[in-house]
Amino acid sequence: MSEKDLRVGEASPVGPGQLKVCWGVKIAGSKRLGCGEEVSDVRVIEEVNRLINEFMRRVERHKDVLLSESNTPFDQVINKLNSWLTLMETKIKETSDEGIIRMRRAMINIGEKMLTLAKQAREKWLKTYRRELEKLIEGLRKGKVKVIITGEPSNKNKSFGIYFYARNITIIIIRVANSNSVIIHTVLVGLRGTDIVIPRLFGDDVLKPMRYGLIMTDGSIDKRGYLVMNTNQLWQSVMWILTWPGRNAMCIASMNLNETNVNIKWRLTAVDHRNEVESKTKVAEEVSKLSDEEFLTFLLFTIFGDGDINVGVKRIGLTIGDLKHELWRGIIERIKNLGFKDHNNRNTKEYMIHSSKAVELARKWLSNALIRAMIEDLSSLPDAEKLRRLVALASAKVKPRGRSSVEVAGVRMNVRVGNNRVELVIMRSRLEDAETILKKLKNAGYNAKLSKRNKNFAVYINNDEIKKYPELVAKVCEVLRRMHDEAVNEGKTERAWRVAKAMANLNCPAQGPRAQ
Numbered sequence: 001m002s003e004k005d006l007r008v009g010e011a012s013p014v015g016p017g018q019l020k021v022c023w024g025v026k027i028a029g030s031k032r033l034g035c036g037e038e039v040s041d042v043r044v045i046e047e048v049n050r051l052i053n054e055f056m057r058r059v060e061r062h063k064d065v066l067l068s069e070s071n072t073p074f075d076q077v078i079n080k081l082n083s084w085l086t087l088m089e090t091k092i093k094e095t096s097d098e099g100i101i102r103m104r105r106a107m108i109n110i111g112e113k114m115l116t117l118a119k120q121a122r123e124k125w126l127k128t129y130r131r132e133l134e135k136l137i138e139g140l141r142k143g144k145v146k147v148i149i150t151g152e153p154s155n156k157n158k159s160f161g162i163y164f165y166a167r168n169i170t171i172i173i174i175r176v177a178n179s180n181s182v183i184i185h186t187v188l189v190g191l192r193g194t195d196i197v198i199p200r201l202f203g204d205d206v207l208k209p210m211r212y213g214l215i216m217t218d219g220s221i222d223k224r225g226y227l228v229m230n231t232n233q234l235w236q237s238v239m240w241i242l243t244w245p246g247r248n249a250m251c252i253a254s255m256n257l258n259e260t261n262v263n264i265k266w267r268l269t270a271v272d273h274r275n276e277v278e279s280k281t282k283v284a285e286e287v288s289k290l291s292d293e294e295f296l297t298f299l300l301f302t303i304f305g306d307g308d309i310n311v312g313v314k315r316i317g318l319t320i321g322d323l324k325h326e327l328w329r330g331i332i333e334r335i336k337n338l339g340f341k342d343h344n345n346r347n348t349k350e351y352m353i354h355s356s357k358a359v360e361l362a363r364k365w366l367s368n369a370l371i372r373a374m375i376e377d378l379s380s381l382p383d384a385e386k387l388r389r390l391v392a393l394a395s396a397k398v399k400p401r402g403r404s405s406v407e408v409a410g411v412r413m414n415v416r417v418g419n420n421r422v423e424l425v426i427m428r429s430r431l432e433d434a435e436t437i438l439k440k441l442k443n444a445g446y447n448a449k450l451s452k453r454n455k456n457f458a459v460y461i462n463n464d465e466i467k468k469y470p471e472l473v474a475k476v477c478e479v480l481r482r483m484h485d486e487a488v489n490e491g492k493t494e495r496a497w498r499v500a501k502a503m504a505n506l507n508c509p510a511q512g513p514r515a516q
Contacts, residue, residue, distance in 0.1 A: 019140070021048050024148040024163065032170065033148045033163055044153045051162055051173045052140060052147070054182050058257045059137065065262060066133060073255055073262045074122040080234060080382050081115040087380055100373045103201050103242070107377060110238050113196050113250060118264070121191055121252050129188060132166035140164070151175075184257040185265075193251030195271070200245040202370060209290055209298035210243045215283050216328075217305025225275040232256060232263035235384035236304070242374065246272030281327060288330045295334055300365045309389040314359055314396055317352040325349060355398065362394035403482060406475040408461065409444035411437055415479045420501040421463040422476060427456045434459050463505065477508035 021044070024033035039045060059066055065073045085108060092104045139145040145164050152158030159177040163170065170187035202210065215221075218236065219229045229240045230253060241248045253267035277283060287298055299318075303309065308317040318335065320328050332351065336342070338361070340351040353361060366372040379387035405414045406424065413424040428434040434450055434457035441448035447465050451458050466472055480503045487496035 019045075019048070019052075019143050019145060019147050021045055021147045021149060024150045032165060033150070035146050035148055039149065044149070047153045047160070047175075048147055048149060048162055051160075051175060051182060055171065055173055055184055055257070056137070056140070058184060058259070059133075061259070062257065062262050067130065069126070069130075072122045072125045072130075074118045074125060074264060077118045077234070077264050078115065078122065081111055081118065084234075084381050085111045085115065088377065091377065095373075097369070097373075099201070099370050102199060103370060103374060104377065106198055106201060106242060107238055107374075110196060110198075110241050113194050114234070114237065114266070117191070117194060117250065117252055121188070121264075124188075124191065128168055128190075132169045133186075136164065136166050136169065136171065186255040186257060188252065188254060191252050193249055193267075196241065196248050196250065198241055198245050198248060201242060205291075205294055206297055206368065206371065207243060207245075209287075209294045210301050212283050212287050212290075213298045213301025214240060214243060214305065215277060216280060216287070216331075217302050219305075221277055221279065222269075227270040227273050227277060229268045230265055231268070232265045233383050235378040235381045235387060237266045237268055238378060238381075239304070239374070240268050244270035244273055246270075248272075284327050284331060288334075296338075296361075296364055297368075297371070299335065299338070300371075303390075304386065307386075309362075309386055309393055311389050311392045311396060314355050314393065314398070315352055316358045316361060316393070317350050320349050320351070322348065359393060359396050359398045362390055362396075365390070366394045404479055406472070406479060408446065408472065409441055411440060413459075413461070415476055415483070417480070417483070417499055417502045420498065420505050422466060422480070422502050422506055423460050423462050424466065424476070425458050425460040427453070427458055429456050431457050433457075467506065473506060473508070477503060477506060480506070480508060 020035075021039040022035040023037045023039065025036035027034040039048075062073075065071050065075070088104055088108050088111065092101060092108070095101060136145060148163040149161065150163075151160035153160045156175075157178055160175040162173045165171075168189040170185075170189070172185040172187065174183045174185075175181075176183060200207075214229065215227065218231060219227060219240070222228050227244070229236070231237055231240070237250070241250070249269040249271050251267050252264055254265045256263040256265060287295070290298055303316060303318060306319050308319070309315075310317070318340070320332070325332075332342075335351050338353065339357045340353045343350040343352060366375065375387050376391060378384050379391055405412050407413075408424060411426060413426045416423050416425055426437060428437065437459045438448055438450045441459065441461070446461055446469075448459055448461050451460070466476055480499055484496055484499040484503065487493075487499060
């Protein structure tokens with residue numbers, strides 16, 4: 001069957017009544033579900049057909065790699081690994097640090113093993129998997145494929161899954177609960193894995209928190225007590241294996257058929273560390289015992305899993321789902337003590353740190369030479385955007401603290417510009433702290449005010465009140481001049497105009513700079 005014959009978009013979609021749909025039942029000794037009671041509910045069958053048509057649409061979208069006689073879903077991975085390994089062979093000659101050399105050799109070993117597996121998968125895709133996928137597609141069109149379902153088809157707040165099988169392929173389509181998202185897995189049967197032995201590269205004070213961070217996010221503990229990670233990220237695959245000295249197993253487990261691409265999923269198992277970790281609850285307890293320095297390393301590796309780094313706004317964020325929140329309670333308190341603020345969303349909680357504090361934290365993370373070398377080396381992989389952002393954030397310029405603030409009656413207050421006016425403000429998360437500051441300013445004769453802004457409390461002195469005190473005006477005007485000059489030098493014309501207008505409103509001395 002040729003690629004042209006399988007242009008899914010030109011075929012009629014799957015319609016009601018064309019497929020046999022049944023409820024899934026477990027079969028002893030088999031990983032696959034069996035076909036139980038047949039489904040006759042038209043609404044359920046319509047939902048099944050909708051999901052199958054989504055599968056067909058994505059196959060059509062990615063037919064150049066799924067249905068081609070020469071291209072495969074593994075080609076990009078092979079090319080990326082080849083390029084990265086060439087770079088690593090060069091970099092290993094650029095240092096005399098024995099620790100970094102040993103780590104780079106281990107990375108090369110991991111990369112070569114992954115490359116071998118990807119090449120084997122490519123060969124089997126062309127010989128076996130592609131042909132079985134073609135037959136499945138044709139069978140779906142002709143109603144000759146049994147479709148097995150699990151979950152809650154009629155309840156959008158619950159997950160719902162459909163399964164259909166070929167000899168060496170399993171297609172799993174999941175409708176995510178409380179979402180319109182659809183996840184499509186293609187499980188590949190019969191691919192061989194491989195083992196790799198990794199030397200101990202880090203001391204216990206680094207290795208332990210690294211492991212905890214990975215386990216608490218994307219890692220898991222399987223039923224046999226093995227520590228495992230399933231990931232479609234090349235950099236994360238290498239990083240996981242580096243943290244588990246001894247024997248590790250790796251294999252290509254499946255593919256994710258996404259809207260924009262086809263991802264290869266790797267399954268990684270720390271074979272020599274079986275039964276070392278009882279549960280994530282126990283890990284959370286151990287995290288509470290980490291020293292401050294160890295906790296920073298732990299936090300870095302949680303950011304690699306469930307975090308986000310934004311260089312443009314200088315922000316580091318960590319997202320924790322509501323279901324995890326109780327488990328993370330003690331950890332969250334330590335995160336807050338580092339300056340992270342919480343932001344609640346519907347089903348998650350986000351903890352963020354901004355500006356100079358975020359840059360300072362990134363620099364602390366990269367102060368360990370071996371960790372920095374690992375991150376910089378892995379950032380050369382095309383999928384390691386998060387690592388590249390971390391390196392960029394650590395190199396970001398930050399304005400010295402206090403440059404945009406003035407002291408008023410012993411209180412350091414920030415100068416803020418808005419609507420062509422200026423206010424002096426200090427934020428506090430607790431009302432009693434804000435009231436203490438307010439009282440201090442009022443006792444000094446300033447008509448300060450207090451207001452609630454989002455979840456925090458602001459004590460502020462407005463533009464008209466500032467004008468009453470010439471010495472205070474002079475201090476504020478000096479800050480505004482610096483803000484104006486910085487805006488001009490950075491090409492932020494609109495901000496420069498806003499600051500200039502605020503300066504005029506405050507009657508700053510005429511020798512102050514003006515917007516161009």
